[in-house]
Amino acid sequence: MSANKNGDGGWKTFIWNSEKKEFLGRTGASWLKIITFYVIFYGCLAGIFIGTIQALLLTISNHKPTYQDRVAPPGLSHNPRSEKAEFTFSMSDENSYKAYVDNIDTFLVPYSSEKQDNPQKFEDCGAVPKSYTERGDLEHDVGVRKACRFDRSILKDCSGSSDKTYGFDVGKPCLIVKLNRIVNFRPRAPASNSSLPAAIHTSYQGNLIPIHCSAKRDEEADKLGPVDYFGMGSGFPLQYYPYYGKLLQPQYLQPLVAIKFQNITKDFEMRIECKVFGENIDYSEKDRSQGRFDIKMLIKS
């Protein structure tokens, strides 16, 4: 008990020692010094912190990715999307493919001509593949850059204008394919047709990233049937590149290619691989969507 009393007394004295005029063991002058020290100390720390971040921010641009030397080639993606890239539907059952049709409908909305009629934002870039459209330096943020129009009518039978179900109802489905956007990326066309599959040798042309689909397994090649490619020259024309990024080109439209499988063998799980070809496009085992994709298609009769 007495120890407790002493302790209490010691505690009170510690908080305010009227004899030595000390608060929590320090005099006012001592407290002033120590507070001043910490204010300056943390002030300097904060200054260094803010300064470093500011210096870093000065070196990076709003428009152009700073480190792009390791950018992987673009992914190749398709609509409709599908769970595990498997498409299974029955030609006679509308419900079995309705989700696919809706998916394409939604995807193509920005590609309607009425969405591209603002001449401040869009311009025509020609109907045949051409070289890149340069729209000035990425660094200079003077206004929004125009984008090339891409009207869905280019996709012909897969545009949705005459065939509202994109061929699904007759077992000739369309896939709409695009290369994913990469700011400031300039895909390079194949240097010659020798790197292309034999089937597209003769349609080889410059200023185009061609696309080709084939059976995943050689022994099933005869089950794939003819494949049509609708787009500007059966591939991705270069005048749609480079992409200037979300800030400078918010209305940018990727060029599209529609792939129409004209006679896939029915009631058979067809494995198909589609690939694009270009000098700076390669493929990766790790990222299976880089420059290509695989799908399975099972059409029930």
Ligand SMILES: *[C@@H]1O[C@H](CO)[C@@H](O)[C@H](O)[C@H]1NC(C)=O
């Ligand atoms: C493409 O290859 C074929 C042979 O397969 C050749 O006859 C043709 O001249 C080539 N075309 C071009 C543009 O290189």
Ligand SMILES: *[C@@H]1O[C@H](CO)[C@@H](O)[C@H](O)[C@H]1NC(C)=O
């Ligand atoms: C579709 O392919 C089958 C064989 O798989 C063939 O018998 C049929 O004639 C083809 N149809 C057309 C329109 O080419």
